Amino acid sequence: MVSTAKNQSSVVMIILLGFSDYPELQVPLFLLFLTIYAVTILGNVGMIVIIRISPKLHTPMYFFLSHLSFVDFCYSTIVIPKLLENLIVEDRSNSIKGCITQFSIGCTCVMTEMVMLAVMAYDRFVAISYPLLYTVSMSPNLCSLLVTVAYSWGIISSIVLTYSLLVLSFCGTKIINNFVCEYSVFPSAACSDKHFSELILFIVVNLNTFCTLIIILTSYLFISVTILKMHSASGRYKGFSTCSSHLTAVTIFYGTILFLYCIPNSKNSWFVVKVGSVFYTVVIPMLNPLIYSLRNNEVKETLRKLMDVKIISQ
Template sequence: MGKYQADAKCIIPCFFFFYLFLPQWPDMAQANQTTVSEFILLGLTNDPKMELFLFTFFLLIYIITLFGNIGIIFAVIFIPDLHNPMYVFLSNLSFSDLCYATVVTPKMLYNMFSGRKSIDFNSCAMQLFFFAGFASTEGYMLSAMAYDRYVAICHPLLYAVIMNKRACSFLLAGVYMTGFLISSIHTSCTVSLSFCGPNIINHFYCDIPPLMELSCSDTYISKTIIFVVVFCLGFFSVAVTLASYCYIFFTIMNIKSSGGRRKTFSTCSSHLLCVSLFFGTVFFMYLRPASKYSVSQDKVVSVFYTMVIPMMNPIIYSLRNAEVKNAVTSYINKLFLSNNLKF
């Protein structure tokens, strides 16, 4: 399975450098005749004591997120036992978690610590673009992982043939391209609007709904385009995930021994939990009736999927996945053994 190591080593740095060194966008505020040059992010609270507590709490979450996801990425790259498609996808999932948490959390922590709430128009557009891109990528990555589990459980003899290096590379490329295509459409539809009135965003990062509320132009066309794109491409992602798990469920039910059923289910239980957390939160966020929309509730849910889910995914995969735990333990033991032999 060592041939899959190249996927984990090449694709992740490629998008990491793309994220770090993307050129400065043109001045969108001037391009669309917007008079607002910056926005004010109200954040989660105006209480200084509560803000200090939240700063400490979210800093701890972000540190755990960094160590957990970077740990998964390095484990998949350097441990030969994890050089297979399932864990290549897992390392890219960790990369997406790491990136979209980093797009939001450091800026929010800086605002809390410094007391400065402003963000300029271009930076807001950049934040929206990268957050939507990596969040969309997360959903499609989970669908690709569901398909991988479907092939492994329902067609085990053909797994190596179907999920070969070429197929995995195409799947990963398609996931990232689709995620950032959706992000480009979302961002273009949002920043092309005119902003000439209030500039106070009642949120802790630049998201589409609060930005559209501030626009002084007609948002109907933009909202319609975003809805159609999200519905069509989002439906495909959900359909692939649901279909994969339906086949997996029927295959597991046809296994005669309870031990066999338990062992087979354990190979996908971690992923199923991550899928439930992510899609459950997204559905709650975006499929609620407009009459039940609440800004405070929206902020709480946003905290969950921007900070809590990226922290929980590596924990779930490391604690609930025996193969990851055994591979990491074995690798650490070999390192200590080799070092002891040298002395």
């Protein structure tokens, strides 16, 4: 089966319709997505640079945040340039190899981000529940290990899902009503039995979503208990504000995923699904650095100092 897929992959083409149903919106959408991509790159790369050059931000929380920004940078770079290309060219055909490559890298980023968000929730739990032991508990070695686990699990999950696609046979040219090579594209383009691939998808996606959500919800349950036990109102406010950025990012990320899975698969819902997919693949990588910079006093303070230094130097 694998050899069949490989032999046929050189002639099989997938045409992603994208937003071709709305020709009058091609140019406005191109400008919109180009602006979003520029903001995403500037925000995530800027966040990484600020964290690296500011000694005050050399803490476990910002260490994890820098890696989250790196993952968002990679994800937007694998998705948005192809989306922009499809908005300005008439030939929207893609080779099956190119589509699988885009899916594989994108899948690695998504799975890694899930684990990274769970790791960041655990970090907030330790910081609030055991503040005196925080520095010892979240040692540099443990932080590096947790980040390595996040990347490793993302790569392993991607390899498993990619293998489940390579055992499919593809034939002919398939027209797909989508703008990105996500998993649903391949069963639609396959001309062989899809049950094995769909079973692997069900297991991997649900395992990742369930496990990371359990870690996040459990962490915030203990965080809430700890904060509510605090006697001072200022202490409770500081505790909740410490978690607000991460909680906002988690709510948007998982809320969008659950929203997309709850949409019925019908022709009438395709536009809604596309809008949801755009938010998930394009907007969220842009929002994360904005959420953490706008809602975090330490990042804003560092930005102000850098701006002051730049103004003085000029």
